[in-house]
Amino acid sequence: MDCIGLTSESPYVIMLKAAFLIPISHYLFGFLFLLIVFLYNFVEMYFIKELINGFRGQPVSLTFNSCSNLYQEVVSKCKILHGRFSSTPWLCSPHFQTIFLQFFERVPACNYQREIFKTSDGGTIALDWLRNVDDKKPSIKGFDGVQSDDKTPIVVVIPGLTSDSGSAYVKHLALKMVKSGWNVVVSNHRGLGGVAITSDRLYNAGCTEDIRKVIDHLHAQYPQAPLYAVGTSIGSNVLVKYLGEEGVNTALVGAASICSPWDLLIGDRFIKRRLVQRSYDRILGIGLKDYAELHRSVLPSLTDWDSISKISCIRDYDKHVVCVLGNFETVDTYYRTVSCSSYIRKVGVPLLCISALDDPVCTKETIPWDECRANKNVVLATTQHGGHLGYLEGMTAKSLWWVRAVDEFLCALNSSSLNHRAKIQNNRVLESPLNSSKEKAV
Numbered sequence: 074m075d076c077i078g079l080t081s082e083s084p085y086v087i088m089l090k091a092a093f094l095i096p097i098s099h100y101l102f103g104f105l106f107l108l109i110v111f112l113y114n115f116v117e118m119y120f121i122k123e124l125i126n127g128f129r130g131q132p133v134s135l136t137f138n139s140c141s142n143l144y145q146e147v148v149s150k151c152k153i154l155h156g157r158f159s160s161t162p163w164l165c166s167p168h169f170q171t172i173f174l175q176f177f178e179r180v181p182a183c184n185y186q187r188e189i190f191k192t193s194d195g196g197t198i199a200l201d202w203l204r205n206v207d208d209k210k211p212s213i214k215g216f217d218g219v220q221s222d223d224k225t226p227i228v229v230v231i232p233g234l235t236s237d238s239g240s241a242y243v244k245h246l247a248l249k250m251v252k253s254g255w256n257v258v259v260s261n262h263r264g265l266g267g268v269a270i271t272s273d274r275l276y277n278a279g280c281t282e283d284i285r286k287v288i289d290h291l292h293a294q295y296p297q298a299p300l301y302a303v304g305t306s307i308g309s310n311v312l313v314k315y316l317g318e319e320g321v322n323t324a325l326v327g328a329a330s331i332c333s334p335w336d337l338l339i340g341d342r343f344i345k346r347r348l349v350q351r352s353y354d355r356i357l358g359i360g361l362k363d364y365a366e367l368h369r370s371v372l373p374s375l376t377d378w379d380s381i382s383k384i385s386c387i388r389d390y391d392k393h394v395v396c397v398l399g400n401f402e403t404v405d406t407y408y409r410t411v412s413c414s415s416y417i418r419k420v421g422v423p424l425l426c427i428s429a430l431d432d433p434v435c436t437k438e439t440i441p442w443d444e445c446r447a448n449k450n451v452v453l454a455t456t457q458h459g460g461h462l463g464y465l466e467g468m469t470a471k472s473l474w475w476v477r478a479v480d481e482f483l484c485a486l487n488s489s490s491l492n493h494r495a496k497i498q499n500n501r502v503l504e505s506p507l508n509s510s511k512e513k514a515v
Contacts, residue, residue, distance in 0.1 A: 115349065117431060119458060120165040130159025136446050136453040143423045147485045148452050153478045154425075158456045161470040167431040168349060170463030173470065178241040181248060185238055185259070192286055195272040199261040200287065201238040203247045219256060219295060226299040226326075226487050227291060230259045231284060233306025233332075233462065235360045237266040242462050245476045246303060253480055256298070260287045262308075270368040277395045278307050278337060279411025281315040288315075292324035299492075301483055302328045305462055306435070309333035310413045316424060317416025327423035327486045329479045332432055332462050335439035337408035341388055343436040351386075353434055358386035365394050374398055414441040417448060423491055424451045425482045427475050429459030454478070 113120075123130070133154055137144045148154055164170050185201040192198065202219070219225075228250050232243055238259035247257040261268065262276040263283065276283065284302075292300055302325050304312030309330040316328060334340045344354045362384035365375070375381065380393045391404045401407035426445060430437045437455075445453040456464075456474075464474035 116166045116168045117433075118166045118169075119160075120162070123160065123162065123165050128159055128162055130157040131457040132157050134455045136442060136455070137451070138446055138449045141449045141452065143450060143491065144452055146489045146491055147423065147482065148425070150485050151478070151481050153474070153481050154452075154454050158459060158464065158474050159466060160458050161465045161467060164463075164465050164470060165458075167429065167433045167458065167460035167463070170458075170460030170465055171433055174241055174460075174463045174465060174473075178465075178470070180241055180244040183238070183244050183247055188258075189268070190287060190290060192272070192283065194274060196263055196274060196283070197268050197271045198263060198283060198287065199238075199266040199268040201259040201261065201266065203251050203257045203259075219298075221295060222297050223256075223295060224297045224299075225254065225256050226301060226483075227256045227258060227295065228483060229284075229288065229291065229300065229302040230257060231302065231304040231308030231312050232259065232262065232265075233308050234357060235265070235364060236305070236308075237261045239266070242305065242473060242476075245473045246479065249476050249480050250483070253484055255483075258291070260284060264364060264368050270371045273372055273374050273398070275365070275368070275372070275394065275398060277391075277399060277407075277411070278310045278334070279314055279407075280399075281311055281318060284311055284315055285319075288324055299326045299487060300324050301326055301487070303331065303479055303483075304328070304333070305331045307334065310335070310337070310411070313413035313420065313424070313426075314411065314416045316422060317413065317419040319421070320419055321421035323422060325422055326492065327483065328425075329482060330424060330426040331475055331479070332428060332435055333413060333426065334435040335414045335428075335441060336412045338405060338412065339439045340435060341404075341408060343438065344387070344434065350433060354386045354388075358384055358388075358390055361387065361390040361394070365390070372398075414439065414444065417441050417444045417451060420448055420450050422450060423486055425479070426451060426453045427478060428453070428455050429457075429461070429464070430455055431458050432461045434461040 133156060135148065135154060137148070160170065164173055183203055185203055188200040188202060190198045190200050230243055230246060232238070232240060236243065238261055243259055247259065250257050264270040264275060288300065288302070302312055304310070310333055312328060313330050313333060316323060316325070344350045362381060365372070365381055369378065375394060375397055377393060384390050384393065388404055391407060395401065396404060396407055399407065401410065428435070428437065428440055440453070440455070442453070445451045459474065466472050466474050
């Protein structure tokens with residue numbers, strides 16, 4: 074009778090009683106395990122894969138035209154671009170890479186010297202020069218000038234969205250290039266770098282007029298110095314768009330594009346897909362809102378400040394600020410108009426583009442693979458990992474892989490026969506009135 078009574082009990086009741094017999098600590102361990110698995114996938118970690126791989130990293134993939142002189146004469150000699158990128162073991166996540174760089178990275182102080190550049194519309198741009206890495210005291214001194222006949226190559230750095238010369242990745246690049254014997258000048262966006270807005274105009278992803286004027290100014294001031302440029306994130310979009318607009322007529326010898334958004338319309342859709350991407354969108358949006366409100370007194374064209382005060386994402390900012398100041402009909406019109414993917418085929422000088430396929434801000438879906446391959450002046454380097462402008466490597470995370478890659482590329486380009494600046498000078502000589510008259514006489 075006891076056996077019959079036991080077997081007649083509901084199996085669910087039996088399971089419940091058995092569940093109560095399991096120690097609570099086992100449930101806690103099980104919950105912790107599931108939480109770890111969830112977070113591991115949520116932040117897209119790849120520690121286990123790297124552990125299995127012996128932390129050797131993944132090889133760099135290069136996309137270029139088979140007839141590219143840029144690859145044959147420059148990139149083929151760059152060991153870093155033909156090597157592998159291995160993340161810092163405890164930062165094996167695109168989000169860890171991105172966040173650590175922005176909030177926790179420590180770099181030596183940069184003793185910038187500031188040059189104030191005035192634009193024709195009354196705008197003010199802070200040009201921060203770095204030429205001395207021995208002085209450890211952080212300061213921004215008045216600019217005492219570079220000799221006009223100085224032949225030291227100059228690299229112009231165009232920072233990303235809401236970034237300036239004080240950003241960690243900008244300092245990494247500036248210090249590295251200076252140690253290689255270059256002069257570095259950071260072209261801060263309007264209203265950033267501690268300089269106030271002095272005209273009814275802000276920077277945006279497609280505003281190439283400012284960098285065009287800065288480059289022309291530098292070329293006029295230092296005609297003997299080869300000019301190069303490095304753009305990062307939104308600054309990269311501005312740079313590539315500028316290069317496409319100028320073609321072979323730019324004063325730049327070469328350039329590098331790092332973590333470009335490429336297609337802003339696709340990027341806008343991407344940054345709203347997942348919770349983690351929406352977090353980036355919100356942080357950047359609020360930063361842009363604060364940027365606009367800081368300069369409210371000098372922006373009479375902006376009238377809907379109630380909407381501006383409620384901005385919580387990049388698209389809101391572009392709608393209520395960029396489209397109003399730039400006279401764009403819609404946000405999508407603005408994105409389509411200024412995206413640099415439409416200009417990459419017109420680039421006429423050597424250009425290295427670096428993108429991480431796991432970039433949590435600028436998706437790989439926007440990369441113009443075919444356009445890069447079709448242009449003989451472009452080499453595209455992609456890595457499986459790296460995050461957005463992160464690429465932290467080594468156990469102590471004190472080095473950025475892309476900074477080393479750019480340094481090696483620009484140094485190789487500067488010493489190569491691909492001297493676009495010399496070609497421009499030769500063309501100008503050939504096109505001078507004196508030579509033209511001689512040709513006619515012949």
